[in-house]
Each structure stands twice: as C-alpha cells, then as structure tokens.
Amino acid sequence: MRDIREGLLFGGLPYRAAGTGPAVVVFPGIEGDNADSSGRSRRRNLRVFRRLSRHFTVYVVNPKPGLAPGSTLSDLAGHYAEAIRREFDEPVHLIGVSTGGSIAQAFAVDHPHLLNRLVLLCSACRLSPYGRQVQRRLADLIRAGRPRAAWAATGPALAATTIGGALFTMLMWLAGGRMNPADPADLLITIAAEDIFDAAPDLPRVLAPTLVVGGARDRFYSPELFAVTAELPPSARLCLYPGKGHVGTVAHRRAIMEIDRFLT
Incomplete structure (x- = not known):
C-alpha cells in the first residue's frame, strides 16, 4: 500500500x-x-x-x-x-x-x-435473532466486568462451523482483555442502537x-x-x-x- x-x-x-x-x-x-x-x-x-x-x-x-x-x-x-x-x-x-x-x-x-x-x-x-442474542450477551458481560468472557461469547457467531466457532471462542478469549476499552460506553451505545435497527x-x-x-x-x-x-x-x-x-x-x-x- x-x-x-x-x-x-x-x-x-x-x-x-x-x-x-x-x-x-x-x-x-x-x-x-x-x-x-x-x-x-x-x-x-x-x-x-x-x-x-x-x-x-x-x-x-x-x-x-x-x-x-x-x-x-x-x-x-x-x-x-x-x-x-x-x-x-x-x-x-x-x-x-x-x-x-x-x-x-x-x-x-x-x-x-x-x-x-x-x-x-x-x-x-x-x-x-441469533446475532441480536450474541450482541446482547456481549453487552451484558462487558457491563459485568468480564471482558474475556464477553468477547469469547461472540466466537461461535464469527465462524461457519462448530470447530471454527470453538477456535474463534478461544482466540477471542485471549484477545478480550486487549480489545475491551477502558470506557465501554461507545461500544454499549452502538450495540443498543443496532439491536433496534431495521x-x-x-x-x-x-x-x-x-x-x-x-x-x-x-x-x-x-x-x-x-x-x-x-x-x-x-x-x-x-x-x-x-x-x-x-x-x-x-x-x-x-x-x-x-x-x-x-x-x-
């Protein structure tokens, strides 16, 4: 580039x-x-x-x-x-x-x-409906102060197969601490906005x-x-x-x- x-x-x-x-x-x-x-x-x-x-x-x-x-x-x-x-x-x-x-x-x-x-x-x-469920779970766990579990919860939705979902769950668990912002307000606002978007x-x-x-x-x-x-x-x-x-x-x-x- x-x-x-x-x-x-x-x-x-x-x-x-x-x-x-x-x-x-x-x-x-x-x-x-x-x-x-x-x-x-x-x-x-x-x-x-x-x-x-x-x-x-x-x-x-x-x-x-x-x-x-x-x-x-x-x-x-x-x-x-x-x-x-x-x-x-x-x-x-x-x-x-x-x-x-x-x-x-x-x-x-x-x-x-x-x-x-x-x-x-x-x-x-x-x-x-499943995507909305996953993002709500992400938001709930972030509010609960569990960033690794929060991002790991998105893993199954990211992949095309069960095995791929398990792999992404592990990867997102490892990356969750780094991905989570110090202030999650913007993330939570965006998730709530997409939850009702059509x-x-x-x-x-x-x-x-x-x-x-x-x-x-x-x-x-x-x-x-x-x-x-x-x-x-x-x-x-x-x-x-x-x-x-x-x-x-x-x-x-x-x-x-x-x-x-x-x-x-």
Missing part, C-alpha cells in the same frame, strides 16, 4: 488511509473502542482492502468517540456525513462492514447526495448502485436477510458465498475482488 497516513476527520473521527485516486470510505464493524488510540483495528481493516488502494484512496474511518447516550445508528451516520461533507469534494464510494454496514445503510438513506456506490459486506438490513422500510429509497456481499453461513445476519437487503434498493444485487461465515467472508479474496470490480 502506498502513501499510508492517519489522523482525524472533522468532528474527531479517527482514520487511516492509503492509495491514490477517488475516495473509498470504509465504516468498520464493532471493534470495542471508537478512539482506538493504537490504530490496531484501522490497520487491520486497511490490510483487508489493500487491493482497492491500487485504484482508490481507501479511508478506514472509526465512528466518533464520545457518543451521546441513546445515540442511534442514524446519529452515527450523521457524524460520518458531516465529516465527509467537509473533507471530500465529491461523493464517495462507501463500504460498510458488519455493524458498519448498518451505519452505512442509515447513511445511504439520510445522506444520498454524499454517496456514489454502496457496498454492504457481511451486513444486512437488521441482525438475525433499515428494510427505508431501503427502497437508496438509489445508489449497491452490492450486498455475504456468506451463506453468516450467523450474525443470515442468507435470507442478505437476500431481502439486496431486493429492496432499486439498483442492488447480491453476491453470496456458500460455506462462508462472518469472518470468512470478510477475509475472502474473491469477495474483495468482487468489490473491486463493482467499484471500478
């Missing part, structure tokens, strides 16, 4: 960027800490989309730190919209990953003039060309919800990968190639 840089967009939104060309803005999934002072999550997300940096300037942008209690995903989309309006001279391509995809849908509905093309990667119009009634208003990319074994959402999400916008299509779970789709080389083709 060329010309890697990082900083803050208007409103204090942390970003890391690489490449040259038209802007592609990535809204990442839940990472624990919006501020992410180490930049670890932004580096990881930028590596996922490094292929795009050959044609575009890829910006991985965290949500605004210090969310107001009771903030909705539309509020988070508004923070992003204000930053993009002030920092970029033209509409951007937008990739929303997982929970970031939920925010991206709110962005597309509320701020269409700032959007060129939309990619929803491992994200659908709402969480599946973009389906508003998606027919999304006129930007849209690509929905998902795995047929994604448990946070589901193949049925991916299909519904791709049916609602007038200019949307679905790319569904058999045998892939939540993390497996994000890391899937063919999925990134499909996104690259769609944006170019």
